[in-house]
Each structure stands twice: as structure tokens, then as C-alpha cells.
Amino acid sequence: MKNEMNLEKLKYPIGRFRSPDQFSQDAINKWIQEIEELPALLTETVKDLNDEQLDTPYREGGWTVRQIIHHIGDSHLNSYVRFKLALTENQPTIKPYDQKLWADLPDYSLYSIKDSLKFVDLLHKRWVIILKSLSKDQLNRGFLHPESGLNLLYKTIGVYAWHGNHHLSQIKALIQRKVW
Numbered sequence: 001m002k003n004e005m006n007l008e009k010l011k012y013p014i015g016r017f018r019s020p021d022q023f024s025q026d027a028i029n030k031w032i033q034e035i036e037e038l039p040a041l042l043t044e045t046v047k048d049l050n051d052e053q054l055d056t057p058y059r060e061g062g063w064t065v066r067q068i069i070h071h072i073g074d075s076h077l078n079s080y081v082r083f084k085l086a087l088t089e090n091q092p093t094i095k096p097y098d099q100k101l102w103a104d105l106p107d108y109s110l111y112s113i114k115d116s117l118k119f120v121d122l123l124h125k126r127w128v129i130i131l132k133s134l135s136k137d138q139l140n141r142g143f144l145h146p147e148s149g150l151n152l153l154y155k156t157i158g159v160y161a162w163h164g165n166h167h168l169s170q171i172k173a174l175i176q177r178k179v180w
Contacts, residue, residue, distance in 0.1 A: 010059040013169040017162040023154050028139065031161035036128045038164040039121035042069065045171055046113065053180050054113060058170040065174065067103045068167050069113040073120050074102055079160050080127045086143040086153055087130070093144040131157060 020027065046054070046065060054066040063071065078097065085092040102108070139154040151159075 007059070010062070010170075010173070012166065013173045014162070014166055017159055017166075019155055019158065023158075028154055028157055031157045032128060032131045034161040034165060035124060035131065035157070038072075038168065039117065039124050041168055042072070042120065042164075042171075043117050045168060045175070046117075049175075053175075055109075056174065056180055058174040062170075063103055064109075065171050066113055067108045068171060069120075070108045070111065070116050071099060071103055072164065072167055073116045073123065075099065075163065076120065076123055076127070076160065079156065080123060080130075082143050082151075083127070083130060083153060083156070086141045087138060091142055091144055091150065093146065096146060 046069065049065060054069075055064045057064050058068065082094050085094065134153065139157075140152060142150045142152040142156075145151050
């Protein structure tokens with residue numbers, strides 16, 4: 001039981017996303033701010049890491065810091081596209097992808113994180129423009145995920161604010177443990 005608790009804490013240092021029962025505009029604004037601030041926080045957190053440190057998994061069997069950075073770019077790009085689809089189509093069905101298989105592709109292990117950090121920064125600038133402009137009606141639009149069903153945009157903002165903070169916390173926890 002203790003090993004399961006330790007693994008859960010390593011996997012989810014800030015806990016799993018918990019959807020609030022009610023969403024307020026203040027909560028949505030806070031999440032948008034977190035999405036906006038993530039690129040700078042990521043860049044600052046990893047700026048002094050060398051290749052050995054970037055290629056260290058945050059836990060046994062987990063992704064490396066390098067893979068996490070590249071994953072954030074891919075994941076948030078997919079979310080950005082899903083938002084645009086939900087805003088321009090009526091509950092579009094999106095195509096899921098296997099993030100674990102994507103992390104095994106060569107760009108995740110061989111590519112420098114510098115360009116991915118720039119990519120995340122530019123992507124978030126565009127995404128935040130859309131997020132800040134959403135009306136109440138637009139926040140209630142959504143997309144259909146084949147596995148999880150209808151995903152409303154207001155909730156998805158919270159999920160991706162959590163997602164960025166989740167991976168940032170994994171990196172910070174690894175740095176604090178100084179496992180290299």
C-alpha cells in the first residue's frame with residue numbers, strides 16, 4: 001500500500017485533476033492565467049539542466065524531463081486545435097492519439113528542448129488570445145472525445161491548466177530529489 005501511495009505521489013505530485021461542481025469566471029480566469037504563465041515557468045525551471053539531467057526520468061518507468069517538455073507541446077497543440085474545432089463546428093468528434101507512443105518517437109529523445117520551449121511559448125500566446133475572448137456561450141461549447149464523451153471548453157481550460165502544472169511539478173520534484 002505504501003509503495004502505491006509513493007508511486008501515486010510521484011506520478012501526480014499535485015494530485016489528479018478534480019473538476020469543481022460549479023465553475024466561476026474567477027476560476028476560469030485563474031486557469032487561463034496559469035496557461036499563460038506556464039511557458040516562462042517551464043523555461044525558468046529547466047534552464048540550468050544539462051543533457052544528462054534532461055534525459056533523467058522523473059520516476060522509474062516514467063518520462064524524462066526532455067520527453068515531458070516535448071509532450072507538453074504536443075498535448076497543448078492538440079488541445080488548441082480541439083478548441084478551434086469546438087468553436088467552429090457543432091460538437092466535433094476529435095481524434096485521440098496515444099501519447100505514450102508519441103513519447104517513444106525519435107523527436108522526443110533526440111530533439112533539443114529549446115525549440116519545444118519556444119513552440120510552447122508561441123502556442124500559448126495564440127491559445128490565450130482565444131481563451132480570453134470566449135463568451136459564456138462559447139465556454140459551454142465542446143467536442144466529443146471517443147473515450148471520454150463530451151468535453152466542454154470551460155472544463156477543458158481547467159484540465160489543461162492542471163496538465164501544465166502537473167508536469168511542471170514532476171520536473172521540479174525531480175530537481176529537488178537531485179537523483180543525478
